[in-house]
Amino acid sequence: MLRAAGGVGMFTVRHALKVVDQLAPFAVAEEWDNVGLQIGAATAPVRRIAVALETTPAVVRSVARRRVDLLIVHHPLIFKSVRSLTRDTATGALALDLIRAGVAVIAAHTNLDASPHGTNAALAQWLQLTEIAPLFDVPLAPAPLKLAVYVPEGHEQSVIQAIARGGGGRIGPYDHCSFRVAGTGTYRPLPGARPFAGKVGRLASVAECRIEAEAPPSAVGGVLRAVRAVHPYEEMAYDLYPRQRIEAGCAMGLTGLLPQATTLSALAAHIRRSLPGAGATAFVGKPSRPVRRVAIFTGAGRSAVERWRGQADALVTGEIDHHTAREAEARGMAVIAAGHYATERPVAAFFAKRLRRSPELRQHCVQVIALTGVELPMTGA
Numbered sequence: 001m002l003r004a005a006g007g008v009g010m011f012t013v014r015h016a017l018k019v020v021d022q023l024a025p026f027a028v029a030e031e032w033d034n035v036g037l038q039i040g041a042a043t044a045p046v047r048r049i050a051v052a053l054e055t056t057p058a059v060v061r062s063v064a065r066r067r068v069d070l071l072i073v074h075h076p077l078i079f080k081s082v083r084s085l086t087r088d089t090a091t092g093a094l095a096l097d098l099i100r101a102g103v104a105v106i107a108a109h110t111n112l113d114a115s116p117h118g119t120n121a122a123l124a125q126w127l128q129l130t131e132i133a134p135l136f137d138v139p140l141a142p143a144p145l146k147l148a149v150y151v152p153e154g155h156e157q158s159v160i161q162a163i164a165r166g167g168g169g170r171i172g173p174y175d176h177c178s179f180r181v182a183g184t185g186t187y188r189p190l191p192g193a194r195p196f197a198g199k200v201g202r203l204a205s206v207a208e209c210r211i212e213a214e215a216p217p218s219a220v221g222g223v224l225r226a227v228r229a230v231h232p233y234e235e236m237a238y239d240l241y242p243r244q245r246i247e248a249g250c251a252m253g254l255t256g257l258l259p260q261a262t263t264l265s266a267l268a269a270h271i272r273r274s275l276p277g278a279g280a281t282a283f284v285g286k287p288s289r290p291v292r293r294v295a296i297f298t299g300a301g302r303s304a305v306e307r308w309r310g311q312a313d314a315l316v317t318g319e320i321d322h323h324t325a326r327e328a329e330a331r332g333m334a335v336i337a338a339g340h341y342a343t344e345r346p347v348a349a350f351f352a353k354r355l356r357r358s359p360e361l362r363q364h365c366v367q368v369i370a371l372t373g374v375e376l377p378m379t380g381a
Helices: 013-023 057-065 090-101 110-114 119-126 156-166 217-230 264-274 302-306 322-330 340-344 347-356 359-363
Strands: 036-039 048-052 070-073 104-107 130-137 145-152 179-187 204-215 238-241 251-263 282-284 290-300 314-319 335-337 367-371
Touching (some): 013 036, 013 104, 013 347, 013 359, 036 090, 048 057, 048 347, 057 367, 110 119, 110 251, 119 130, 119 290, 119 347, 130 290, 156 217, 204 217, 217 238, 251 264, 251 302, 264 282, 264 335, 282 322, 290 302, 290 340, 302 314, 314 340, 322 335, 347 359, 347 367
Parallel strands (some): 048 070, 048 367, 290 314, 314 335
Antiparallel strands (some): 036 104, 130 251, 145 238, 179 204, 251 290, 282 335
16 A cells, blocks of 8 residues: 555545545535535545646646646536536546546535635735635535434443444544533333333333434434444434534635725726736726725626625626626626636635645645646637
């Protein structure tokens, strides 16, 4: 088996998925999105990672030439349902070339938009914003179910071990996580029962513990089977609770202060001149409008306009359509549309730099490459 420096075990695609999930939680991705592992085996070894905005023929050639094991992209290669992988489609051809080169693919799309290490943070850094604050809170993310099991004293450890074997009791980088509280359980065994304690027909009081642990929906069945196998009661009492969790640090869009006050037209001109790929930068609003606090919402900006509550002097986004521009105008907004590609392009180098600081990657000597030369699919005259 491949070993990393210092005798540390092999770093795999599965480990890389966990690192990405810690930095840009997949749970905050939009329901319509397609994020996570898209190509490859979770058990495949990873020694070199490349980060790119999206998968293009040039990116595929580059990762093959550089012997990259894992490609992390912002725009999913496989976005809509795919009936077949053939060279008759652009997606199929790219996927087949990556499979042939042995390159796995992870997509981090709207979860990276919401991440403090993602697209909006990268553009905010480029604009040198300070006093950063969320633009919109991320909707509550589904969380693992909360399992509560009632067990007689003396059997707590076997139940906690069973929960872990079944796939429950994990919180971040910790397993066997649980909470217990002592109490008294009562029951009266009916005819035909085989009670652990007490006698048929008589009310029994038993010293019990309530053990709580998290259980992902996909693991609930396995957890319950594992616990039933060790639980001493004939009829196991348990509760399952649906829960929601706010991912700390995540937000859809950011706001911040520019280094100095400017005007809407001057800011648009600065972005057009200096932000790679910005090209023709359109804006909505009076050119002389003063701007100091800026809102960042990379990519498509329609939802930001729809949810706008005057959080900043101007909104810098990637693109808006005609009707959204009219709505922004009616709301009295100032909006700069710098281009979908241009506002998201900085994320490759930004996220790659953050990955390089990951203790897991450093421990296993995994190299991280930023592919920043992804070209626009369209050019102006």
